[in-house]
Amino acid sequence: MKLIDYIDQSFSNLKRRKLRTALTTFGVVIGIGALVCMIAYGKGIQKNISDSFTQMELFNYISVFTESALSRLGIGGERRIKAQGADSAVFLDDAVLKEIERMRGVEMVFADVRFPAAVRLDENEEFVLIQVLSSELTASPVIKLRSGTPYSSDDENSLVISDSLLTRLGVKDFDSVLGQEISVSTLSFDFSQVDPMDLSSLFQGDRLPFSRDDYRFKIVGIAERMGFGGPALLRSDVFIPPGASEGLKKLPFSNLWDLFQSPGMRRGYSLVNVKLSSPRFVDPVQEEIEKMGFGTFALMDQFEELKRGFLILNGVLAAVGMIAIVVASLGIVNTMVMSILERYAEIGIMKAVGASDKDIKKIFFFEASMIGFLGGVLGLGLGWLVSVLINHVVNAFLAGEGVPFIQFFNFPLWLCLGAVAFAILVSLAAGIYPAVRAARVDPVVALRHD
Amino acid sequence: MMKDFPSIIEAEGLTKVYAMGKVRVMALEDVTLSIPRGSFLGITGPSGSGKSTLLNLIGGLDTPTSGTIRVHGKFLSRMSNEELAHYRRADVGMIFQSFNLISSLTAAENVALPLLFAGVAKRERRQRARDVLNKVGLGSRAEHRPLELSGGEQQRVAIARALVNRPEILLADEPTGNLDSRTSKEIVRFLSDLNKERSITVVLVSHEEGLIREYCHLAIHLQDGALAMKDGMP
Numbered sequence: 001m002k003l004i005d006y007i008d009q010s011f012s013n014l015k016r017r018k019l020r021t022a023l024t025t026f027g028v029v030i031g032i033g034a035l036v037c038m039i040a041y042g043k044g045i046q047k048n049i050s051d052s053f054t055q056m057e058l059f060n061y062i063s064v065f066t067e068s069a070l071s072r073l074g075i076g077g078e079r080r081i082k083a084q085g086a087d088s089a090v091f092l093d094d095a096v097l098k099e100i101e102r103m104r105g106v107e108m109v110f111a112d113v114r115f116p117a118a119v120r121l122d123e124n125e126e127f128v129l130i131q132v133l134s135s136e137l138t139a140s141p142v143i144k145l146r147s148g149t150p151y152s153s154d155d156e157n158s159l160v161i162s163d164s165l166l167t168r169l170g171v172k173d174f175d176s177v178l179g180q181e182i183s184v185s186t187l188s189f190d191f192s193q194v195d196p197m198d199l200s201s202l203f204q205g206d207r208l209p210f211s212r213d214d215y216r217f218k219i220v221g222i223a224e225r226m227g228f229g230g231p232a233l234l235r236s237d238v239f240i241p242p243g244a245s246e247g248l249k250k251l252p253f254s255n256l257w258d259l260f261q262s263p264g265m266r267r268g269y270s271l272v273n274v275k276l277s278s279p280r281f282v283d284p285v286q287e288e289i290e291k292m293g294f295g296t297f298a299l300m301d302q303f304e305e306l307k308r309g310f311l312i313l314n315g316v317l318a319a320v321g322m323i324a325i326v327v328a329s330l331g332i333v334n335t336m337v338m339s340i341l342e343r344y345a346e347i348g349i350m351k352a353v354g355a356s357d358k359d360i361k362k363i364f365f366f367e368a369s370m371i372g373f374l375g376g377v378l379g380l381g382l383g384w385l386v387s388v389l390i391n392h393v394v395n396a397f398l399a400g401e402g403v404p405f406i407q408f409f410n411f412p413l414w415l416c417l418g419a420v421a422f423a424i425l426v427s428l429a430a431g432i433y434p435a436v437r438a439a440r441v442d443p444v445v446a447l448r449h450d
Numbered sequence: 451m452m453k454d455f456p457s458i459i460e461a462e463g464l465t466k467v468y469a470m471g472k473v474r475v476m477a478l479e480d481v482t483l484s485i486p487r488g489s490f491l492g493i494t495g496p497s498g499s500g501k502s503t504l505l506n507l508i509g510g511l512d513t514p515t516s517g518t519i520r521v522h523g524k525f526l527s528r529m530s531n532e533e534l535a536h537y538r539r540a541d542v543g544m545i546f547q548s549f550n551l552i553s554s555l556t557a558a559e560n561v562a563l564p565l566l567f568a569g570v571a572k573r574e575r576r577q578r579a580r581d582v583l584n585k586v587g588l589g590s591r592a593e594h595r596p597l598e599l600s601g602g603e604q605q606r607v608a609i610a611r612a613l614v615n616r617p618e619i620l621l622a623d624e625p626t627g628n629l630d631s632r633t634s635k636e637i638v639r640f641l642s643d644l645n646k647e648r649s650i651t652v653v654l655v656s657h658e659e660g661l662i663r664e665y666c667h668l669a670i671h672l673q674d675g676a677l678a679m680k681d682g683m684p
Contacts, residue, residue, distance in 0.1 A: 001567055001569055002569055004572075005572070346552050349552055350567070352509070352538065353563050353611060354536070354538045354539020354568065355535060355539075357531050357532075359567055444506050444511050444512045447546060
């Protein structure tokens with residue numbers, strides 16, 4: 001028998017029982033659709049994260065902590081440094097920054113400086129932590145600007161604001177605020193409130209010893225909010241240049257923890273970020289910094305663990321899809337066995353006129369794989385359709401929260417081809433028993449007329 | 451008179467035992483016969499006498515419990531499943547009482563079925579099926595399905611299917627059992643013509659002894675699975 005004849009034969013056989021074929025195929029469609037959707041989701045999430053990390057060069061960064069900050073952030077793992085006594089405590093100060101800057105592969109070292117402030121646009125006010133970020137970094141891929149430009153120098157009174165904060169401030173047309181002035185209010189100690197003879201009065205009066213100062217900044221850029229919370233480097237919605245920051249009266253800490261962290265109340269940074277020219281410097285630089293007694297964190301390390309996590313996630317999602325496939329394959333077995341019972345005499349006739357056992361087996365295998373192929377292709381289509389639908393619904397919901405469009409699903413070529421191949425394979429496996437049974441039909445029994 | 455003809459089918463000590471549950475049924479017992487090439491052999495006998503079993507064994511549809519069958523000098527019992535299938539499609543054609551046509555296929559498709567398994571291309575299949583249908587006088591009915599045809603027409607479609615691979619042997623198992631006497635006669639005459647004109651060896655199983663006496667050169671009678679009488683046999 002020729003290949004084309006097998007295909008022809010199985011096609012016309014399936015066409016004879018349209019409803020049953022359709023229902024059986026639909027079972028496979030649902031199974032493959034579910035499986036494809038699940039895997040595409042797992043892959044999509046993974047791709048989203050690794051792509052955006054790569055794009056933003058986040059694999060080029062190392063964060064450096066003092067030991068106390070490290071324990072507070074709960075970042076551990078093998079690279080966690082040993083607990084140190086207060087005496088041997090090390091401080092992240094400018095001298096350390098300079099030292100790290102001299103290491104091979106280090107492009108830039110900058111402290112994570114943030115301070116509380118209120119920003120006001122028209123009538124709306126929001127409280128935020130403003131982050132100090134050099135103009136160089138603002139121009140790097142770490143920040144994704146949706147419109148406008150980064151500030152051109154470290155000294156100008158300009159800022160970059162995130163679109164999500166603008167949304168919270170009631171702005172609908174983001175571009176309309178470009179170039180507009182925005183008011184930033186900071187808090188600082190007001191020493192005029194303090195009676196130097198009686199410091200205990202400091203926190204006892206009706207009024208706290210703080211004063212509020214207002215500054216005007218020009219909005220030059222609007223940053224895109226990162227879909228996944230963004231990199232650890234940027235933990236703010238407003239970025240100002242270091243020069244401008246120096247001119248502001250402000251509290252020297254962003255949070256009371258900073259005070260606890262600093263043994264002996266010495267001033268030091270709690271967090272310093274190191275930018276490398278390439279991810280391959282992560283390991284050596286990390287090692288050197290750790291020798292100095294600091295804790296480090298590199299996304300690169302976490303990413304390996306993350307990958308393992310994704311593998312498990314994908315496995316779990318695939319397992320859920322597999323259940324649907326198993327059910328679908330039982331449907332195929334059922335359909336094929338039914339078909340054999342109905343075509344019992346027909347199989348006998350085919351054998352009588354010269355069909356070999358192999359021919360009969362192949363006819364049934366082709367029928368099964370045809371169901372698999374149809375189910376695979378349509379299932380892939382269904383999976384894709386559902387993913388587009390989910391993507392739109394979820395994104396429409398997230399858009400209200402100021403989150404940019406995220407592609408949650410990813411359909412790599414191997415998944416598309418693999419899904420169809422898998423569907424055929426499963427159908428063939430489901431077809432084994434019926435095919436063997438069909439081949440075993442005894443023509444003498446099948447053709448007995450009395 | 452047939453002594454000069456070489457045998458095309460030789461059976462020796464053919465025995466077939468069916469196990470029906472715990473009961474063993476002796477369908478055929480120690481049958482030895484030789485069928486000359488180009489002869490028209492009739493097999494008669496009451497139902498259950500083993501006529502169909504003998505025909506199925508010769509047709510390669512069934513295998514004997516013991517004994518041998520040689521066709522063209524080749525032992526069927528030594529053939530693999532694959533070779534047996536090839537034998538059925540190339541060397542013998544079979545027709546049955548209930549025609550055994552596939553009802554979902556047209557007459558032409560039914561006739562072309564053996565060619566499908568022989569690996570003949572579709573276009574040629576169609577052509578050859580039409581040619582054979584023309585020969586059995588059903589050229590105009592090629593696209594009809596079996597249920598749209600009369601009994602006699604269906605049996606002629608079955609004959610066309612049996613002939614399409616140009617076998618040397620035609621085995622007919624009660625081909626007239628479902629037909630009226632006029633049509634029965636037509637069919638047997640047609641088989642007889644094939645035997646004469648194309649020197650196809652025909653083995654006809656029937657309980658209508660009149661037909662067999664009228665058309666067959668040779669006849670055997672089976673009784674309880676054993677050869678009871680040979681008529682004109684070498």
